[in-house]
Amino acid sequence: MQITVEKKGETARLVLNGRFDFSSHREFRNACDEALQTPEIKEIEANFSRVDYLDSSALGMLLLLREKAQNANLKVSLTNCTGLVQQVLDVANFQRLFTIS
């Protein structure tokens, strides 16, 4: 998976591209750290418009991001979730944990 980090004002947008599974572990962590370590960032948006698959380890990585963001008082949202991505997030009831659109 490829991830680009777009920082604009107080928001960091992580644009994810491809299959989000265990092999994306390092890239995802690096992208999260980049966003978390930028002092002016108040909100992280993970954009799923170009993600065609995510597995349970991807859900685990999102939980880690949520924990780190909570510790730093940042908001996390998951955006452009459609198709299979939306189904997986629905079954896991992640709307109870994240703002999802």
Place this chain on the structure above:
Amino acid sequence: MDKPLNILVVDDTEPNLALISAFISRLGHTTILARNGQEAVDFYRDSVPDMVLMDVMMPVMDGYQATAEIRKLAGNKWVPVIFLSAKAQDSDLVRGLQVGGDDYLTKPINLPILQAKIRAMQRIAEMQRDIAEKAEQLELYHAENEREQNLAKHLLERIIRAHKPNDPMVEQLVLPATRFSGDIIATEFTPNNILHVILADSAGHGLSAALNVLPVVEVFYGMTKKGYSLSTIVRELNSKIKQLMPTERFVAAALAAINFSERTIEVWNGGMPTAYFVDDKGKIMREWRAAHPPMGIMNNVDFLSKTETFQWNEPGRLFLYSDGLVEAENDAGERFGTDRVLQALKEECDQGQFWYLIAAANQFMGLDSATDDISIAAIHCPMAPVGEVIVQPEQPSATPVEPSESRLALKLSPLELKSFDVLPWLITWLNQLHFNQRQCQEMFLILSELYNNALDHGVLALESGLKHQEDGFGRYLDMREERLVGLQHGAIEIELERVQENQVPCLKLRIRDSGKGFHADAILNTDISSSTRPAGRGIVLVKTLCAEVKYPGCGNEVIALYRLQ
């Protein structure tokens, strides 16, 4: 300076031997001298040199044969052999290499080239030795790993009771993608004959996923046997997993409590695919979507243990399965998908849809090649109650019951009535009094029947007739929940006491509720064999287990006497 080598020099001409050995000694190496091929083989066997310089034409045994013999002796160990020969044809060189030589120098020997060749061979030999050592380590590691994995598998299977015989009502299949399964199915009856089932899928697969399900099965079996409700068990599982596992690990699970005499199924679904109740004709009567996140994510305050209950009026099966089934792909990269699951469940077939579903999945993608763990469970739900306590004539107990005067009394106010799982707590106390397993089970049954009556029909004033009307069960449950949540006043008092009645040790149980009471006589005089499924069946069952059951007042107080001998 290179590491000194021990070099076997083979030549039948003394001046050649002298020249080469003197030169090699100057390079800092030691030599062994052999004068024909046979000597070379013998010396090799005795002293295993690091390298061989081999003449070709010699008496007794020539250099080709000697090299072939040395190769045989060396086995897997690589010893460089350099031919030194006056024979300079290409065909000689080829033959030398074919029998196992590594290089070929023609005589007269150019000493600087010989030195360079020795050094090159030494480098290769060292590399070879390195690789051989690593290969050996790897092999040891592999064997060790194999042993440890076998032990881990053995232990895990014991802990999750993989070999526990199936309950006859349960059909199940777990197909691990690797040696270890992150999916488990466990079933156990509560003391009052409610079947608890869990199908859990730990994130990931392999050993680490399998480890995650260990605390799950331990808690599930332990709490079910003690009679805890599904909600209490799920809450405990969630907090246990959250406490034990790192943030990114969680366990998706569907749990069900099946009450065969009430014909009800209570389900909690956290992050698992939709569960279905399918009747024997293949009609889907009820579905339970994932209503909660998987276990181990929410903290205790935000965790919801709310379950959803269904009463079946046609015989059928409850189906639970993991996402490995839905997401399994065939060779063309298509997923099995929910639609195919539903299609298979809708088939009416003699052996039941469980095997039909497995056959369909197997035909679609070949179940043995799955990349994720797959698990499927079907629980058969017939119309006639199963597993009900069969009342046997009292067996005289071999060991006399020790006399005791212990007494436990407690009062529950609305706060506790709403949330406290009181029965397992009472059973724990009874267990301390050293009753046998059958006695504990029967006492649990008596307690749970009488307590639930006191709560539902006493404090909450629910009409039991409602349950048995058409579609009444759902309304009954809704009303029960509504009244319980809004409960402001009311209480239940429970008293358990060891007494002697006519010199027989007994447990006396008294439950009093704040309700209006009811006319108990009609029910108490019903014969159990004639009561098909009317209101009050529970009380009749209690009566058959007890020496005496009476309602001394207006019906809001019951006293039951259970003989311990």
